[in-house]
Amino acid sequence: MGKLVRDKIPGIIRAGGREPDLRRLDEQEYVRELHAKLLEEATELANASNSQVVEELADVLEVLRAIARINGVSMGEVDDVTKQKRAERGAFDQRWYLNSW
Numbered sequence: 001m002g003k004l005v006r007d008k009i010p011g012i013i014r015a016g017g018r019e020p021d022l023r024r025l026d027e028q029e030y031v032r033e034l035h036a037k038l039l040e041e042a043t044e045l046a047n048a049s050n051s052q053v054v055e056e057l058a059d060v061l062e063v064l065r066a067i068a069r070i071n072g073v074s075m076g077e078v079d080d081v082t083k084q085k086r087a088e089r090g091a092f093d094q095r096w097y098l099n100s101w
Helices: 009-015 027-046 050-070 075-089
Strands: none
Touching: 027 050, 050 075
């Protein structure tokens, strides 16, 4: 079973003396695999130790950037919507947990 990998991974594998079995994804496959990769990276972040958090956050962010690009959305637009939602609904700083309503 394969997975979406970063662009330089095939070269890294070749530099290690092996030949990777690769294929280029079409757009539909790419979108599907980006979403799968986001879940993979989010799970790794959720399970990360304190010393691994920055590394895992960077991986999640890279996948989010790719999802934004394929949808024609800039990270500036994402930041703008984030700020708008924060102004309207707040952030998560106060640690509220809603049991019911």
